Amino acid sequence: MLRRLRSVLITCCVLAVPFASGSARANDIEELAPFKMIRSLQYVQDSVVLGDHSAIEMQRFMLGAIDKRLRAADASVFDDPRNVDAALVYAMSGGNPETLKYLADHDVSGNFDSRVTDALRQYLSGKGGLIVENLSKAAPEYRNGRIGPYLYLILGNATSQQDPVGAMKYYDWARLTAPGTIIEEAALRRSVFLSVQAGEPDKGFRYALAYARRYLTSPYASQFADVFVELAVAHFDGAAQEKISEILDFMDVPRQREVYLRVARRAAIAGKQELAKLASERAEALGADDASQPKVLASFYAGLASVPSNDVFAATASLASISDAALSPRDRALRDAAKAIADAVVRPPSGESLTQAFATKPDRPAETDRSAEAGETGSGMSPFGDAPTPKVAAANVAATAVEPDGDPAHDGFVAKGRSKIEEIDALLKGEGQ
Template sequence: MLRRLRSILMTCCVLAAPLGAGAARAEDVEELAPFKMIRSLQYVQDSVVLGDHSAIEMQRFMLGAIDKRLRSADASVFRDPRNVDAALVYAMSGGNPETLKYLSDHDVAGNFDSRITEALRQYLNGKGGLIVENLSDAAPEYRNARIGPYLYLILGNAMSQQDPVAAMKYYDWARLTAPGTIIEEAALRRSVFLAVQANDPDKGFHYALTYARRYLTSPYASQFADVFVELAVAHFDGAAQERISEILGFMDAPRQREVYLRVARRAAIAGKQPLAKLASQRAEALGADGAAQPKVLAGFYAGLAAVPSNDVFAATASITAIPDTELSVRDRALRDAAKAVADAVVRPPDGESLTQAFASKSDRPVETDASAEETETGSGMSPFGSAQTPVAAAASVAEADTGAASDPEHDGFVAKGRSKLEEIDALLKGGQ
């Protein structure tokens, strides 16, 4: 694969090469049409989401080469609509937004559609909500054009917060007109997220199954796993179990195990004890490769879920016995919260606690359910490819290792535990 991509760079992206027999001349480099370079970029980007992560660095190089070519191109180059489309695709593929601004500002011949360029400039500057009306009017004219799938993907992104259902329709068109590409991968992944937001599990599982069949080797598959866990936890019932098992069937054992661990963690935090125990058991059953840490985490999440149950003593002993080195910073915070809740639940009532039953509601602090703020899922040992660059990944790890005391998951678990104490107070009041 690397040899083939290197060949593409030599012929289409035009790496500077020494002059000689069959070597590309400098003037050939300067005259290469932008649309030919964009074809190579699209090939590389599609290769990345299909599993060739070694092409990520090549993608960055090609974006830089195309940027240089577009800025140095004579205005006459853009008389060819293919080169205009190339400039727009470049901007929508992670290119420099200032290059699109430069080209549109110098377009005296009217080769660029000002509606499209203005919408893209606003979108790339973080003002996506402002482009919905104008772009939704202009995009249908380009539905069958080369830039059509890109425009519909961006329109779906801009619409997603205002109207998730309408955004999914834009994503559907984008992916159906660009199968097997980075556009389809992004549209499917984001559609799963929107289906969760729209509380439409049928569509969510359909999108998730399609994604699992095609793009589990994408570097963005970890983001898909996060959203799929949300979907599974929110809609894990008898009918959904079969669909979830079908989707996980496309994954190898380590990936299935990681998903079940994530589900167990989220379910334990959300107070869904049966689901947390079931997911923990399935994760532990997938530990046939001898890996110790997944089994430890499965037992930990099962114990975490059992804290508010009749098995609180055994659950507390189980999670307390796990060494700190076996848990991430966030999981250690959850364990400490669970221990605090368990201690409060089993502590014998004293005189002060009995008087709480007669306190007015206005004297009691109002607790909020912080579990909705919980955003990070997983155990920190995901086998899924990460879309982060090494620098960004290191930064995220450093961030996860600091500020554990203010972890929203910790606060959410404590809040749920306090609600259990209020229930006990209510029982004491009823017994007076």
């Protein structure tokens, strides 16, 4: 509490600087220690993720002021380790990476640890994979220091693609040594995502619960919602329902409804009918505030889930009753694709279709597989499960509806196979004689 109070007072001092007169203002900026300015920046950033979005503009202002102070500082300023840490924290908090390079290049006293500065410069230039070995050796020395949580957060980011489980351990240390801060918010949010990648849903739900308790007012909460939907859809079962309900209880009704709609959409695309229907029903039940759009979407996703079931006729009628104006372009494309499938299911068989089993031309499963794969590209990496665009959907329908006249590669393969069979038959006849 005392630390927070001091940070508030320091922030007020920094805010007062622009309103001071010319020479006094310049002297104040030049004499203010970088580590004091960094404390104010940390307080502002923590305030942002705790719900004070008005502090975002102040964050931009302070980053600019700290950049000027660091570049104008005398080399002797960095004889104080707190100011060295301040420069590193500034770089890891969204500051100008060129400023860190400038300070490291002009460091003749050895105040900056080259292992750390080199790793940060590579990481900030997009070469995170190259820093893991060196930074993982240097980070334990700073574990309990001022820059420790930042270094472990960066290590988690750098190793997340190759080693999700190891990255979650780095995130655990970062958030436990910096509770209530922007570091904890980022570590929790990213840990939810990695738990999906690593196939560890229990950890994911624990991280999600901790995030929901603290950071639902963060401007990054929408990213958390994305990965939480992916977690809920990928690992939905009886036990998970209680965990999902517990996490959603921390949200207000509109947010709960939005999450259920996202789950319903993602589940409908993934072919999880039970989950899509359940999420749609819960979203519709939460639409008691006379908001018609959520109810329409809930009915729409429930209809999608019913297409591959015994209720296909009712699903077709339900989908046809929804107007284009009530759906987004992505959902309209999804509805058109679902209607095409439903129409194909309920269409009476024709005389030609009854003789397909005796057709002389063999099926070509390779082409069918490619068409199916192309149709699923919309729901690939996005947690929302993007549907194919209308152009892609139309192309997929055309590919399945129009049978090409011939395939030279296929015909050649068949002809070659027939010639081999004829050769074998000739050999067998010769042996029989």
